[in-house]
Amino acid sequence: MTLVEPRTAVTVGPLRTVPNHITAIRTVISVTVGVAAVVAGSAVLLSVAYGIYWFGDVLDGWAARRLGQETRAGAVLDIVSDRACTAVLGAGLVSLLPxxxxxxxxxxxxxxxxxxxxxxxxxxxxxxxxxxxxxxxxxxxxxxxxxxxxxxxxxxxxxxxxxxxxxxxxxxxxxxxxxxxxxxxxxxxxxxxxxxx
Structure with a gap:
């Protein structure tokens, strides 16, 4: 269901879902590898971090739709996690390519x-x-x-x-x-x- 009927009935949905776990894991791993890339000055590690971020972002969305676990809480978690990954990876990119x-x-x-x-x-x-x-x-x-x-x-x-x-x-x-x-x-x-x- 894409629309929630009465405005007062809008719920955030369960937090413990497969897609939310994927989002959390891909964010932790991507940010960690991204920070390691900055410390090591490694373009390879930064590329791996980007790959983890993008693959995980596709995977969590696919899982949410496939498993029928799309929630407003999951959408917000995904949005916030994307920004965390992008901020770290963007900083990493600037450190490697001023x-x-x-x-x-x-x-x-x-x-x-x-x-x-x-x-x-x-x-x-x-x-x-x-x-x-x-x-x-x-x-x-x-x-x-x-x-x-x-x-x-x-x-x-x-x-x-x-x-x-x-x-x-x-x-x-x-x-x-x-x-x-x-x-x-x-x-x-x-x-x-x-x-x-």
Missing amino acids: DVAVVAVVFLLSFLVLDTMLSLAFLCWPVLSPNYFYLIDRRVWAVNWSPVAKVANTAGVVGAVAFGQYRLALAVAVALVAVKLWSAGVMVRLLDRDDRS
Whole structure:
């Protein structure tokens, strides 16, 4: 069920679920390996940490849907855990490649602040997670949480950096800021429209 019926009946769901355990484990391992990469100055360890983060992020979402264990608590845990992993791995990337500092600042501010606020805004409506925001507004969902948007929002910047295309990475990061700002404007109007502000 994607919508919870009466507004007062919105529950967070059980916390002890398989996907939440996956989220917690992938976060601890990714952050730990990411910190080890910074200490060792190792691009290989940093790549492994990114791999653990991305694989775990896909796996927890798949498990939640497959096992019927999607919950609002799980969605929030996933959002917060993504930010923890991204902050550590972004710092690790800058420590290994100081030339990407400007890209990292733009991307991290966008992801850690704007995207976090947008992602948590689903809590204002009776939906389980941002994955179902198309029930509220298809345009905002399409550019932020559709499968294509999820890949593009992070992989675009990281991929460009991985291939040494720092100007392209900065252009993608700036474009993401523009998308997030537009989405925030729409979100404010939606909150007013639905009397949830």
